[in-house]
Amino acid sequence: MAKHETPLLDQLESGPWPSFVSDLKQEAEKRAKNEKGVEFQIPVDVVDDLLGVLELSFKHKRTHWKHGGIVGVFGYGGGVIGRYCDQPEMFPGVAHFHTMRINHPSGKFYTAEYLRQLCDLWDFRGSGITNMHGSTGDIIFIGTTTPQLEEIFYELSHNMNQDLGGSGSNLRSPSDCIGTARCEYACYDTNALCYTLTQDYQDELHRPAFPYKFKFKFDGCPNCCVASIARSDLAFVGTWRDEIRIDAEAVNAYVGGEFPPNGGAHAGRDWGPFDIQKEVTDLCPTKCMKYEKGKLYINDRECTRCMHCINVMPRALRIGNDRGCSILAGAKAPILDGAQMGSLIVPFIKVEDPYDEIKDNVIEPIWDWWMEEGKNRERLGELMKRQGFQRMIEVLGVDAVPQMVQEPRSNPYIFWKEDEVEGGWERDIDEFRKHHKR
Numbered sequence: 001m002a003k004h005e006t007p008l009l010d011q012l013e014s015g016p017w018p019s020f021v022s023d024l025k026q027e028a029e030k031r032a033k034n035e036k037g038v039e040f041q042i043p044v045d046v047v048d049d050l051l052g053v054l055e056l057s058f059k060h061k062r063t064h065w066k067h068g069g070i071v072g073v074f075g076y077g078g079g080v081i082g083r084y085c086d087q088p089e090m091f092p093g094v095a096h097f098h099t100m101r102i103n104h105p106s107g108k109f110y111t112a113e114y115l116r117q118l119c120d121l122w123d124f125r126g127s128g129i130t131n132m133h134g135s136t137g138d139i140i141f142i143g144t145t146t147p148q149l150e151e152i153f154y155e156l157s158h159n160m161n162q163d164l165g166g167s168g169s170n171l172r173s174p175s176d177c178i179g180t181a182r183c184e185y186a187c188y189d190t191n192a193l194c195y196t197l198t199q200d201y202q203d204e205l206h207r208p209a210f211p212y213k214f215k216f217k218f219d220g221c222p223n224c225c226v227a228s229i230a231r232s233d234l235a236f237v238g239t240w241r242d243e244i245r246i247d248a249e250a251v252n253a254y255v256g257g258e259f260p261p262n263g264g265a266h267a268g269r270d271w272g273p274f275d276i277q278k279e280v281t282d283l284c285p286t287k288c289m290k291y292e293k294g295k296l297y298i299n300d301r302e303c304t305r306c307m308h309c310i311n312v313m314p315r316a317l318r319i320g321n322d323r324g325c326s327i328l329a330g331a332k333a334p335i336l337d338g339a340q341m342g343s344l345i346v347p348f349i350k351v352e353d354p355y356d357e358i359k360d361n362v363i364e365p366i367w368d369w370w371m372e373e374g375k376n377r378e379r380l381g382e383l384m385k386r387q388g389f390q391r392m393i394e395v396l397g398v399d400a401v402p403q404m405v406q407e408p409r410s411n412p413y414i415f416w417k418e419d420e421v422e423g424g425w426e427r428d429i430d431e432f433r434k435h436h437k438r
Contacts, residue, residue, distance in 0.1 A: 002028065003045060004052030008059060024051055027128050041125045042093075042145050049093030050127070050143065053085055071098055071146055073153040077208045079164030080149055096146050097127070101165035102139040102156065103173045103198070106191040107181055117160055125152050135231070137175030137217075138165040169377075170208040174198050176218035177225040185310070186220030187238030187323035188351035194218050196355055197363075210367075211374035212335075221319065222307045228331075228342070233380040234363065235328040235342045236351075240320030243300045244309075250316035251276075251296045261312050280309050324350045327362055329392065330381030337382050343389060345396060347403045362396065369395040 002025070013019045028047035031040065043049070053064050064086050071082040081099040088095035102118070118139065122128055127143030134140060144152065156162040165173035174197050177183070179190030197216055198205070204214075217228035220238040228235035253259045254274055260266075261274050276296075281289045288302035289309065296316075298309075310317045327349065328342030346362060366380065369392075374383050384392050393400055 002051070003048045004055060006051050006055040009051060009055050021051070024129070031128065038124060040123075041148055041151070042127065042143075044093075046093040046097075046127045046143060047129065049085075049091040050097070050129075053087065053091045053094055056087065056090075065097075071149060073149055073164070076164060076206045078167040078170050078206055081167050083143075094143065097143045098146065098149065100126075100141040100144065100149070100152060101136060101167050101173065102141060103163045103165040104133060104137060104139055104175070106176055106194040106198075107178045108133060109181070114160070121152065121155055121160075125155075136165070136172065137226075138173050164206070166205045166213075168208040169210045169212050170206070170214070171201055171204040171210070172213055172215045173205070174216040174218070175226055177220050179218075179220045183220055184314075185223060185238075185307070185319060187240055187319060188220060188236075188325050190218040190220045190236075190238070192353065193236065193351060193355060193358075196353070197359075200359070204367075210371060212377045212379050214367075214370075214380065222305045223311070229328055230331050230341055231333065232331055232342065233329065234366070235331060236325045236358075237328065238323065238351075239305050239326050239348065240323045241348050242320040242322040244298055244303065244320060245318040246296055246298065247316050247318075248295060251291075251313065252294060254313050254316055255291075255294075259313075259315055263311075263314050280312050283308055324348050327358075329366065330379075330384045332379045332381045335379060335382070336377065337385060340381050340385070342381075343384065343392075343406065344404050345392060346398070347401060365395055365397070366392075 006021075009021045012021045024047055028045075028051065031044050031047060034040075034044065057064050066084050066086045067082065069082060069084075072078070072080045079101050081101070083097040083099060085091050085094045085097060119128075119130070122130060122141050125144060125148045126141050129142040131140035131142060141152070153164065156164070174194045176190040176194035177186070180186040180188070181191055194216070204210070214234075215232040216234050216236070217226050217232035218236045219226055219228045222237055222239060224230075224237060228237060250259065254261060255276050257273060261279065276291050281291055285306055285308075286302045286304055288299040290297050310319065325348075326344060327346035329345045331340060331342035333339055349357065349362075351358070370380050370383055373387065374380070378386075389404070390400075393404070
């Protein structure tokens with residue numbers, strides 16, 4: 001029987017959707033019964049007390065968690081988030097309730113045996129509550145006591161070949177989509193790049209030295225399955241720079257109703273006959289497509305790689321063969337200065353092992369600038385906004401290109417720096433005279 005009455009939490013079970021409250025009650029009941037006779041290393045009533053403290057927070061309309069000091073494992077500055085309840089006498093099971101971040105494998109590929117090992121370890125030394133790949137991307141172990149941290153880390157690192165993830169003002173655990181392992185749209189090997197950067201930047205991952213957190217996310221194509229463009233300081237979005245490949249026969253098979261659009265995703269619903277004009281060409285954001293006399297034409301110079309046409313007609317249209325990625329910087333959720341999307345800093349770059357061009361010419365110059373100029377708890381995007389996008393491309397040593405423009409300029413005045421003006425006009429006039437002699 002539950003220790004605490006939870007009438008407010010019970011309401012969260014009343015709707016049509018699955019409830020985390022039901023899951024917690026099930027876990028609390030399982031631990032109370034303990035049919036396997038496990039000698040749990042933290043209080044048996046930990047989940048019961050978690051429900052109790054959450055009910056109290058709902059009742060008081062304020063949190064009952066507090067910061068009580070820094071906790072972690074030896075040699076690491078991140079990977080553990082300390083949690084303490086401010087009512088330890090009332091809820092002793094969650095007096096300590098620390099979270100551990102476990103670095104997920106690239107592409108989130110697991111074996112059933114590995115997942116069982118994780119769950120058995122956490123049932124034994126933690127609360128048994130996990131969050132698989134939330135906003136951090138990591139495997140999250142929710143709730144254990146201070147004495148168990150080193151024990152869990154030893155088991156992970158020595159017996160499971162597994163590391164902790166990032167937390168604090170450091171590089172967070174890099175996260176990627178399923179990539180070329182399983183997806184025909186992937187323009188580069190996201191798993192390989194994610195794994196390589198995770199290995200190469202171990203110090204940045206485990207020993208916080210940045211102004212604030214820093215996230216890499218890797219999307220194999222512009223469909224952005226891990227939403228890198230919206231939630232990473234550096235987003236690597238797969239793209240191509242040649243033409244979309246067109247299978248003319250397959251295009252007409254879609255038009256004729258032989259192939260279902262959207263890969264059959266809407267099977268069972270009667271949307272009426274497929275209309276390529278209405279569902280593809282009219283929805284192209286740059287109007288770079290037309291379908292005339294049974295033939296599809298694409299002006300690839302105007303294409304922005306939005307993927308809509310390819311998603312609708314995957315058997316007729318394919319990504320190009322000259323593949324790489326675009327790199328965007330500065331996305332974040334609302335912290336100091338509101339939410340913002342990533343800004344394009346590298347329109348196209350080849351993604352080739354050992355990725356030295358990406359590391360030496362993009363990542364490390366940005367880190368050097370941010371660590372020198374960034375304020376405490378200032379994300380890269382906020383530094384870019386404070387000092388200006390022009391400063392960012394100066395740091396990278398790249399020329400401005402039209403693809404970097406966020407919106408057309410509204411100010412009619414142009415201001416040059418002194419070093420851009422001095423001697424510049426004279427050189428331009430001399431060049432002009434050389435090529436336009438009277």
